[in-house]
Amino acid sequence: xxxxxxxxxxxxxxxxxxxxxxxxxxxxxxxxxxxxxxxxxxxxxxxxxxxxxxxxxxxxxxxxxxxxxxxxxxxxxxxxxxxxxxxxxxxxxxxxxxxxxxxxxxxxxxxxxxxxxxxxxxxxxxxxxxxxxxxxxxxxxxxxxxxxxxxxxxxxxxxxxxxxxxxxxxxxxxxxxxxxxxxxxxxxxxxxxxxxxxxxxxxxxxxxxxxxxxxxxxxxxxxxxxxxxxxxxxxxxxxxxxxxxxxxxxxxxxxxxxxxxxxxxxxxxxxxxxxxxxxxxxxxxxxxxxxxxxxxxxxxxxxxxxxxxxxxxxxxxxxxxxxxxxxxxxxxxxxxxxxxxxxxxxxxxxxxxxxxxxxxxxxxxxxxxxxxx
Amino acid sequence: xxxxxxxxxxxxxxxxxxxxxxxxxxxxxxxxxxxxxxxxxxxxxxxxxxxxxxxxxxxxxxxxxxxxxxxxxxxxxxxxxxxxxxxxxxxxxxxxxxxxxxxxxxxxxxxxxxxxxxxxxxxxxxxxxxxxxxxxxxxxxxxxxxxxxxxxxxxxxxxxxxxxxxxxxxxxxxxxxxxxxxxxxxxxxxxxxxxxxxxxxxxxxxxxxxxxxxxxxxxxxxxxxxxxxxxxxxxxxxxxxxxxxxxxxxxxxxxxxxxxxxxxxxxxxxxxxxxxxxxxxxxxxxxxxxxxxxxxxxxxxxxxxxxxxxxxxxxxxxxxxxxxxxxxxxxxxxxxxxxxxxxxxxxxxxxxxxxxxxxxxxxxxxxxxxxxxxxxxxxxxxxxxxx
Numbered sequence: 001x002x003x004x005x006x007x008x009x010x011x012x013x014x015x016x017x018x019x020x021x022x023x024x025x026x027x028x029x030x031x032x033x034x035x036x037x038x039x040x041x042x043x044x045x046x047x048x049x050x051x052x053x054x055x056x057x058x059x060x061x062x063x064x065x066x067x068x069x070x071x072x073x074x075x076x077x078x079x080x081x082x083x084x085x086x087x088x089x090x091x092x093x094x095x096x097x098x099x100x101x102x103x104x105x106x107x108x109x110x111x112x113x114x115x116x117x118x119x120x121x122x123x124x125x126x127x128x129x130x131x132x133x134x135x136x137x138x139x140x141x142x143x144x145x146x147x148x149x150x151x152x153x154x155x156x157x158x159x160x161x162x163x164x165x166x167x168x169x170x171x172x173x174x175x176x177x178x179x180x181x182x183x184x185x186x187x188x189x190x191x192x193x194x195x196x197x198x199x200x201x202x203x204x205x206x207x208x209x210x211x212x213x214x215x216x217x218x219x220x221x222x223x224x225x226x227x228x229x230x231x232x233x234x235x236x237x238x239x240x241x242x243x244x245x246x247x248x249x250x251x252x253x254x255x256x257x258x259x260x261x262x263x264x265x266x267x268x269x270x271x272x273x274x275x276x277x278x279x280x281x282x283x284x285x286x287x288x289x290x291x292x293x294x295x296x297x298x299x300x301x302x303x304x305x306x307x308x309x310x311x312x313x314x315x316x317x318x319x320x321x322x323x324x325x326x327x328x329x330x331x332x333x334x335x336x337x338x339x340x341x342x343x344x345x346x347x348x349x350x351x352x353x354x355x356x357x358x359x360x361x362x363x364x365x366x367x368x369x370x371x372x373x
Numbered sequence: 374x375x376x377x378x379x380x381x382x383x384x385x386x387x388x389x390x391x392x393x394x395x396x397x398x399x400x401x402x403x404x405x406x407x408x409x410x411x412x413x414x415x416x417x418x419x420x421x422x423x424x425x426x427x428x429x430x431x432x433x434x435x436x437x438x439x440x441x442x443x444x445x446x447x448x449x450x451x452x453x454x455x456x457x458x459x460x461x462x463x464x465x466x467x468x469x470x471x472x473x474x475x476x477x478x479x480x481x482x483x484x485x486x487x488x489x490x491x492x493x494x495x496x497x498x499x500x501x502x503x504x505x506x507x508x509x510x511x512x513x514x515x516x517x518x519x520x521x522x523x524x525x526x527x528x529x530x531x532x533x534x535x536x537x538x539x540x541x542x543x544x545x546x547x548x549x550x551x552x553x554x555x556x557x558x559x560x561x562x563x564x565x566x567x568x569x570x571x572x573x574x575x576x577x578x579x580x581x582x583x584x585x586x587x588x589x590x591x592x593x594x595x596x597x598x599x600x601x602x603x604x605x606x607x608x609x610x611x612x613x614x615x616x617x618x619x620x621x622x623x624x625x626x627x628x629x630x631x632x633x634x635x636x637x638x639x640x641x642x643x644x645x646x647x648x649x650x651x652x653x654x655x656x657x658x659x660x661x662x663x664x665x666x667x668x669x670x671x672x673x674x675x676x677x678x679x680x681x682x683x684x685x686x687x688x689x690x691x692x693x694x695x696x697x698x699x700x701x702x703x704x705x706x707x708x709x710x711x712x713x714x715x716x717x718x719x720x721x722x723x724x725x726x727x728x729x730x731x732x733x734x735x736x737x738x739x740x741x742x743x744x745x746x747x748x749x750x751x752x753x754x755x756x757x758x759x760x
Contacts (some may be wrong), residue, residue, distance in 0.1 A: 115717050119726055122424065138723035144424040174618050176540060181705075181714070187436035187722050190446045201618075202438060203628070204718060206706035213515055214708075218524035219539050219627065221617055263421045 055260065055267035056100070056324055059127050064106045067093035068126035071111040072208065074232035075351045076132055085109040088347040089130045092151055092258065092275060094337050096128060099274035099329040104336035113206075114180060118143040121261055128271055129259045132229065134184050139259070148272040149279075150257040152348075153357035153366050155250035156188045157227040159234060162245045164221065169196065169249045176201045178211045178220035188252040189224045208233060226254050231351045241352075266324050273323050277330040280305060280369040281339035283360055288338040291331060305372050306331045319373070330372070340367065415727075428732070430724040437718055439710045450719050457715030458736055464629060464711060465698045465740075468636040472697060473690070475637060476644025481674065483649045494645065501642035506700055510635035514707050518631045528614050536612045536619050539627055543612025546623035550605040558601040565597060566590035628709035632701065640697045647689045651682035684755050691748030695741050702737075712736060 059065055069089055071079035077087040085093075090109060098104040112120050112131060121129045122144045133139075134154075135147035158177070160166045169192070177193075179185040181204040193200035203220065205211045214220050216238070223230065227250060234241045258275065260268050281287075284302050286294045294302055300310050307328035309316040318327045326332070337343065344358065359365025385391045419426050431451040438446050439456055482494035501509070519539050523529050528538035536543035547555070570586035577584035601607075612622025655678050663677040705714035716733040720726045 115721055122418065122726075124418075136723070142425055142430075142723055142725050144419075174616050176617070178708075181717060181721065184722065186438075186718060187446070190436065190438045194446065203708040204714070205708050210514075210707070213519055217519035217539055218526070219519060261421075 055127055055264045056270055059100055059267075063101060064108050065093060065097040065100060065128065066108045066110055066126045067096070068112045068117055068120055068129040069093060069109045069131050070114075073132060073229060074236050075228065075347050075353070076232065077109075079111070086347075088152065088343060089132060091337055091343045091347065092130050092278075093128070095278055095333050095343075096130075096258075096271055096274045098332040098336045099277065099325055100270060102326060102329075102332050104332075118145055121145055121259065124261070127260070127267070132226070132256050133259055134226075134254045135257055135259075136184060144262045145259040146262050146268050147255075147257055147259045148268060149275040149369075150255040150366075151275060152228060152256040154226040154228045154254040154256050156185055156224060156252040156254055157230055157250050158247045159223040159225075159230045159244050160221065160247060161215075162243055164245075166221075166245075166247065169247050169251070170198070172200070172222060173198045175199075175221035176203060176219065177222040177224050178203050178205060178214055179224050180204065180208065180211065181206055184252070184254075185225055192251040212237075226256070228256075228348070228351075228353060231353050235351050269323050270325055273321075273325060274329065274333060276369040277305075277333045277372075278338070278340040278343065279360070279367045280372055281330065281334045282341045282367075283362065283369065286334050286339060287342055288335055291334045295331070301373070306334075321372070419727075424727070425725050426728060428728055430719075430728065433723065435719060436722050439715075450724055453715055453719060454712070454732065454736075457710055457712040458740075460629075460709070460715075461698070461701055461711040461740070464633055464636065464701050464704065464709070468633055468640065468697050468701070469694050471633070471637045472640035472644055472693070476641035476693075477648050477679075479641060479645035480648025480652065481679075483645060484652060498642050498645050501638055502646070504639075506635060506639045507703055509639055510631065510703055510707065513635050513638075514628070514631040517634070518627045522627075525614060525617055525619075528619075530614070534611050536614055536622070538614070538619070540617070541619050541627050542625040542630060543619040543622040544625065545609050545611045548608050548610040550607045554601070554605045555607075558598050558605075561601075562594040562597040565593045569593050626709065628704060628707045631707060632704040632709050632711075635703075636697050636700060639700070640693055643693050643696075644690065647686050647693065648682065651684075651686040652678055654685050655681045687748060687752045687755060691745060691752075694744055694748065698740055698744060699737065 067090075069077045069085060071077065071085070073087070073089075075087055077085055077089045080086050090107075093107045093109060094104040097107045110120070110126050112126075112129075117129055117131055117133065118139070120126050129145070130151075133147075135150065139145055140147055158169050158172070160172075166172055175198075177189050177200050179189060179202060186202055186204055189200060189202045193202075200222075202224075203214075205214065211220070211223060212233070215223050223233075223244075225233070227246060230246050234244045234246065237244055258271055260271055281291075284294070284299070284305065286302065286306070291306070295306055295308055297303055297306075303310050304319045307318055307326075307330065309318050320327050338346070344355065355363075355365060357366045359367065361368040382388065431454075432449050434447045435444075435450050435453045436446050437453075438444055439453065444453065444456055479494045479497055482490045483498065485491045485494070522537055522539040522542075525538045525540045528536050530536050534545050567590070570584075570590040573584040573586040573589055576582065577586075610621045612619050612624065614620075659677055659681060660673055663673040668677065701711055702713035704711045705717060708714075710718075712733055716729050720729050
């Protein structure tokens with residue numbers, strides 16, 4: 001009869017042991033969770049309770065910016081045969097690295113599937129997401145992401161075969177529209193069809209290769225995505241770009257920009273100002289070619305922007321806005337990567353994309369950097 | 374001088390029973406701590422990033438639509454998940470039935486005395502079983518559905534009763550009447566069939582005349598369905614090409630078709646091996662006894678060997694059914710709106726990832742457990758009663 005008693009003793013022991021382990025854990029979890037919930041709930045007080053500077057410290061410690069990107073979107077991010085990444089988005093990853101670490105090559109490009117990108121960001125697998133990602137309220141809210149300065153103002157459009165006879169989206173009734181999975185495109189396409197009173201069947205595929213195969217085989221009448229993406233995809237279409245036509249209508253607002261994790265304001269500001277520096281540089285007329293000459297510019301604002309000592313009330317000083325960035329970050333960005341216009345010309349103009357909305361505010365576009373002072 | 378003393382109990386650190394308990398305790402504690410640590414991390418990260426962890430998103434509008442379905446984008450997410458679950462069920466149930474039939478035939482074929490049949494079956498099993506399902510599915514989608522089937526403009530319409538194109542396959546279907554009426558007819562027909570078969574077998578047992586249960590029962594079933602068809606005013610609708618779509622009839626979605634074929638082809642290769650092994654596990658004496666009774670080869674197979682083989686086959690078949698259900702999630706990459714795809718799309722359109730996938734996980738577990746239960750019931754029903 002000793003056996004059952006012995007069992008009870010060990011069971012009791014087990015419970016005690018586990019409880020001891022739990023309570024230790026639980027306390028730690030509760031306190032951190034509690035303080036951070038308040039910080040998150042009240043966003044104005046975010047810097048107080050949040051792990052400020054955590055990402056920046058990580059990036060500096062790793063001496064590399066882990067940038068979530070993709071491998072096969074012509075113009076934005078393409079994996080080159082040499083194993084490097086090339087494109088508009090990839091250059092903005094370099095802009096961040098140049099600003100934070102002073103070296104545009106210190107970027108680790110991490111290819112992500114569309115459906116996984118926010119999970120990777122939330123999990124801390126990447127420091128910043130620069131992957132053609134549309135800024136929406138739900139993503140700002142529910143995905144735990146903070147969107148920063150828009151790098152590209154895009155809109156969803158429709159591409160059809162040039163010989164299909166469709167001249168406008170309104171012509172397309174009873175058609176099949178193919179899109180990529182896990183994006184806002186499905187919803188936008190469905191909403192547009194409903195608005196126009198058209199009958200569209202929206203089929204989502206995992207990657208563009210499958211969509212292209214389905215499109216070529218004639219399973220899809222329309223191929224809907226952001227106009228910038230369609231332009232890029234059209235440029236590498238097997239039958240040549242002229243076999244495809246992008247219809248004139250744009251039926252959604254798609255501001256594409258970098259995103260960082262919620263709750264780290266300092267890192268968000270750092271990334272934001274790295275992007276804004278490219279816009280400000282273009283406004284000042286600073287390019288990678290003339291940036292060294294600009295160091296001696298007579299314009300005090302330009303000297304300040306490039307981290308030069310300028311005359312102040314208390315003698316000469318370098319402007320340090322306290323962002324956590326080196327004072328010469330703008331110089332590093334422009335000299336190593338270039339200004340916004342240069343990046344655009346390098347990657348997007350060859351695809352046939354116009355500046356359009358992505359023109360400086362001075363020229364009637366939407367690009368506008370707050371003053372650097 | 375020491376003499377060996379006989380201790381009643383060893384010290385605790387050498388007592389096997391104590392040690393085994395301590396070991397189990399440690400394992401339990403480690404597992405518990407690891408889980409608590411993971412959950413703690415999750416809680417902490419969720420709190421830091423402000424991601425909702427509740428299931429409120431189920432009431433949000435879905436904002437996307439499902440092809441071939443009158444589903445509206447203003448319906449809540451919970452409805453779209455149900456629809457995804459039903460699509461998983463649609464491909465799984467049909468797939469299980471077809472894979473079982475095909476697998477059984479090939480499994481028998483592997484033991485056939487016909488050299489060609491035997492070789493073909495062997496090659497089928499050895500090739501298909503050794504290729505990843507995703508490759509088979511990609512091949513069928515890209516090679517068969519997209520390339521081998523014609524475009525909608527050049528759709529193939531054999532005899533004007535079906536439409537084959539890479540936008541779907543249209544087959545004749547019923548129209549008029551309601552699903553309930555159809556169900557009613559089927560139930561009456563099947564119950565009648567069962568009752569008549571029972572009666573005929575009773576007669577056969579008493580008098581020794583052939584039962585002909587299938588003939589009488591099947592005849593009744595046909596009579597009921599044909600009679601009901603006209604009584605309820607059912608009609609037939611045949612598919613036609615209308616513009617860029619298939620109108621009328623029933624349209625089989627091309628992605629559904631590709632996924633179904635891939636699942637059936639792949640699972641059948643595994644089922645064939647189970648069937649072959651089970652047949653070979655039936656004692657040879659059974660076959661020999663049947664031969665001694667002068668039963669024909671097909672009677673020996675279908676009436677003597679196979680029923681006993683199926684008893685052995687049921688538990689491993691259940692495993693294959695579970696695999697098929699779970700493998701149906703591969704349709705997600707090929708525009709088939711089963712549960713995984715619906716979950717991914719709803720996550721892409723604003724639902725929180727962790728709760729949404731937790732829900733999908735729970736549904737899959739539930740579906741698999743239900744399948745297990747059904748297989749176990751079948752197993753208990755057919756298990757050999759030793760006499």
